Amino acid sequence: MSISSRRKVCVVLVDRANYGRLKPVMFAIGERPELDLQVVCAGTMLLERFDQPVKVVRNDGFQVHGEIYLELEGSVPTTMAKSVGFGIVEFSSEFQRLKPDIVLLIGDRYEALAAAIAAAYMNIPIFHVQGGEVSGSIDESARHAITKFAQFHFPSTARSAEYLARMGERRDTIVGAGCPSSDIARTLDRKLTHDMINLRGAGHVIDVEKPFLLTLFHPTTTEYGGEEAQARALMEALAKIAMPTLLLWPNIDAGSDHINKVIRVVRTQSSTPWLRTLTNLSPETYLKVLANTVCAVGNSSSFVRDASYFGSPVVLVGNRQNGRETDRHVTRVHARSENIHAAIRGQLEHGRYPPSTLYGDGHVSERIAESLVKIPLYVQKRLSYALENPHEFAPPADSGG
Numbered sequence: 001m002s003i004s005s006r007r008k009v010c011v012v013l014v015d016r017a018n019y020g021r022l023k024p025v026m027f028a029i030g031e032r033p034e035l036d037l038q039v040v041c042a043g044t045m046l047l048e049r050f051d052q053p054v055k056v057v058r059n060d061g062f063q064v065h066g067e068i069y070l071e072l073e074g075s076v077p078t079t080m081a082k083s084v085g086f087g088i089v090e091f092s093s094e095f096q097r098l099k100p101d102i103v104l105l106i107g108d109r110y111e112a113l114a115a116a117i118a119a120a121y122m123n124i125p126i127f128h129v130q131g132g133e134v135s136g137s138i139d140e141s142a143r144h145a146i147t148k149f150a151q152f153h154f155p156s157t158a159r160s161a162e163y164l165a166r167m168g169e170r171r172d173t174i175v176g177a178g179c180p181s182s183d184i185a186r187t188l189d190r191k192l193t194h195d196m197i198n199l200r201g202a203g204h205v206i207d208v209e210k211p212f213l214l215t216l217f218h219p220t221t222t223e224y225g226g227e228e229a230q231a232r233a234l235m236e237a238l239a240k241i242a243m244p245t246l247l248l249w250p251n252i253d254a255g256s257d258h259i260n261k262v263i264r265v266v267r268t269q270s271s272t273p274w275l276r277t278l279t280n281l282s283p284e285t286y287l288k289v290l291a292n293t294v295c296a297v298g299n300s301s302s303f304v305r306d307a308s309y310f311g312s313p314v315v316l317v318g319n320r321q322n323g324r325e326t327d328r329h330v331t332r333v334h335a336r337s338e339n340i341h342a343a344i345r346g347q348l349e350h351g352r353y354p355p356s357t358l359y360g361d362g363h364v365s366e367r368i369a370e371s372l373v374k375i376p377l378y379v380q381k382r383l384s385y386a387l388e389n390p391h392e393f394a395p396p397a398d399s400g401g
Contacts, residue, residue: 006033006034006035006036007034007035007036007101007102007372007373008035008036008038008098008099008100008101008102009029009035009036009037009038009100009101009102009104009372010038010039010040010065010095010098010100010102010103010104011025011026011029011037011038011039011040011104012040012042012091012103012104012105012112012115013039013040013041013042013045013053013054013057014041014042014043014044014045014109014111014112014115015043015044015045015050015053015109015111015251015252016044016045016050016053016280016281017107017300017301017302018045018106018107018109018112019045019053019056019057019283020181020184020283020286020287020302021106021107021129021130021179021180021181021283022104022106022129022180023060023180023184023283024180024181024183024184024364024365025104025129025180025364025365025368025369026039026062027365028365028366028368028369029369029372030062031369032369032372032373034373035369035372035373037062038065038066038098038100039057039062039063039064039065039066040064040065040066040067040068040091040094040098040115041053041054041057041064041066041067041068042067042068042069042070042087042090042091042111042115043068043070043071043087043109043111043252044071044251044252045057046067046068046069047071047252049279050249050252050279050280051279051280053280054067056280056282056283065098066094066097066098068087068090068091068094069090070083070086070087070090070111070114071083071111071252072086075219075252075253075254075255075256075257076224076254076255077221077224077254079254080110080138080221080253080254083110083111083114084110084111084113084114084117085114086114087110087111087113087114087115087118088114088117088118091114091115091118091119092118092121092122095118095119095122095124096122100124101124101125101377102124102125102126102127102372102377103115103116103119103124103125103126103127104126104127104129104372105126105127105128105129105146105150106128106129106130107129107130107139107143108130108133108135108139108140108142108143108146109139109142110138110142112142112146113142113145113146116128116145116146116149116150117149119149120149123379125151125152125377125378125379126146126149126150126151126152127150127151127152127153127154127368127371127372128146128147128150128152128153128154129154129156129177129179129180129368130143130154130155130156130160130179131143131144131146131147131150131153131154131155131160131164132147132153132155132157132159132160132161132162132163132164132167133155133156133157133160133163133324133325134163134322134323134324134325135301135320135321135322135323135324136220136222136318136319136320136321136322136323137220137221137222137223137253137319137320138221138222139221139320140323144167147164147167147169148167148381151173151377151378151379151381152173152174152175152371152375153169153173153174153175154175154177154364154367154368154371155174155176155177156177156178156179156305156359156360157178157325157358157359158176159325160325161174161176165384168383168384169384170382170384171384173375175367175368175371175375177360177364177367177368177371178357178359178360178361178363178364178367179305179306179359179360179364180360180364180365180368181283181287181302181305181306181309181359181360182309182357182359182360182361182362182364183360183362183363183364183365184283184284184287185287185291185306185309185310185360185362186309186361186362186363187362188284188287188288188291189288190288190291190292190310191288192208192285192288192289192291192292193208194206194207194208196208196281196285196288196289197246197276197278197281197285197289198276200278200279201276201277201278201279202276202277203267203272203275203276203277204244204245204272204273204274204275204276205276206244206246206276207244208292210244211243211244211294211348212243212244212245212246212292212293212294213238213241213243213244213245213246213293213294213295213296213297213344214245214246214248214289214290214293214295214296214297214298215234215238215245215246215247215248215296215297215298216247216248216250216296216298216299216300216302216303217230217231217234217250217259217298217299217300217317218250218251218253218256218259218298218299218300218320219250219251219253219254219255219256219258219259220255220299220318220319220320221253221254221255223255223318223319224254224255225255227255227256227258227259228258228259228261228262229335230317230318230335231258231259231262231263232262232337233335233336233337233340234297234298234317234335234337234340235262235263235266236337236341237297237337237338237340237341237344238274238275238297238340238344239266239270239272239274240337240341241341241344241345242274243274243294244274244276245274245275245276246276246277246278246289246293247263247275247276247277247278248277248278248279248280248281249263249277249278249279263277286302287306287310290302290303290306290307290310290312291309291310291312293312294313294347294348294351295312295313295314295315295344295347295348296312296313296314296315297314297315297317297340297344298315298316298317299316299317299318299320299321301321301324303316303321303330304316304321304324304325304326304330304359305358305359305360306359307329307330308326308327308329308355308356308358308359309355309356309357309359309360310352310355311329311352311353311354311355311356312329312352312353313329313331313347313348313350313351313352313353314329314330314331314347315331315333315340315343315344315347316330316331316332316333317333317334317335317340318334318335325358325359327353327356327358328353328354328356329353329356331343331346331347
């Protein structure tokens with residue numbers, strides 16, 4: 001196949017979790033002679049205070065074709081909204097320069113929403129991974145908005161696929177793929193070494209041969225103003241457990257500075273010989289940590305989906321993942337210290353769970369790449385369900401009132 005006839009697929013990465021899930025897809029795209037991979041990094045992928053995850057992308061051998069700085073400092077609702085506007089402008093410029101045939105997006109980030117709006121108005125077909133899921137925060141709205149802009153869908157679960165169809169997406173555009181991070185989990189060497197988590201970061205040295213907790217707590221933006229109390233409750237519960245704990249700093253969403261402040265105060269004003277903090281890990285190292293922890297505590301979606309592959313116990317704190325499908329490894333609790341403490345104790349007593357394939361069977365990326373090659377592209381969308389079932393949407397009969 002000539003270079004000119006290859007489909008140019010622009011993969012948009014906006015944070016470290018994006019890359020952790022799309023990395024196997026990017027390799028699968030690179031292996032297909034019919035496809036030409038383009039990579040655009042944006043958002044916290046580029047920021048020094050998030051340890052510049054873009055460096056991991058390059059170290060893995062990928063060429064980065066574009067970098068977009070769109071994050072307005074402040075981590076408040078206003079800066080999130082304005083960052084979407086900056087993102088639309090900048091993504092439009094990059095898409096005009098790169099001229100992709102397809103834009104591939106994942107998840108529910110507001111930065112990805114900006115890319116979706118830009119691509120849609122430029123008549124570039126959008127393929128969306130992880131649509132149809134339910135969760136808390138503004139992420140819920142952003143995810144479904146991206147779905148309505150996207151022409152093709154790679155949901156992670158059967159329920160998500162059905163929800164997409166109920167949202168009016170054509171069933172022939174919904175490919176039952178699964179979450180691509182399961183591909184890494186399937187082949188992962190789960191051996192975790194001392195240097196992987198102790199050569200960087202700060203605080204207590206973690207003995208990876210002994211039990212340790214993993215903590216990651218992001219703000220729930222629709223509860224802005226309450227995250228400081230929630231983070232304090234979490235840290236109080238962890239202090240009562242006093243087990244060696246690896247804590248990853250939260251994302252950039254509104255309220256993250258309040259969470260960061262609580263962590264720093266606890267770290268500096270209290271005795272925390274049990275706590276180690278880290279900014280970023282490579283996708284494989286993060287999954288190794290998740291596979292080896294005796295319990296993951298917090299509100300990251302990775303605790304729901306990625307931890308299920310390993311059967312790692314999870315205490316899911318607060319409302320950020322409300323409604324998201326979970327397997328047996330997850331215990332949900334309110335963000336109160338006593339609830340969190342009791343749930344951690346319960347999970348430590350229970351131990352590991354059977355591995356789950358709820359979010360993928362480990363062969364997801366090849367199905368996505370195959371679809372990127374073979375699916376006929378189109379631009380104009382229609383509300384499929386309403387057109388196929390017009391009587392269900394008929395107006396009520398005139399009652400004469």
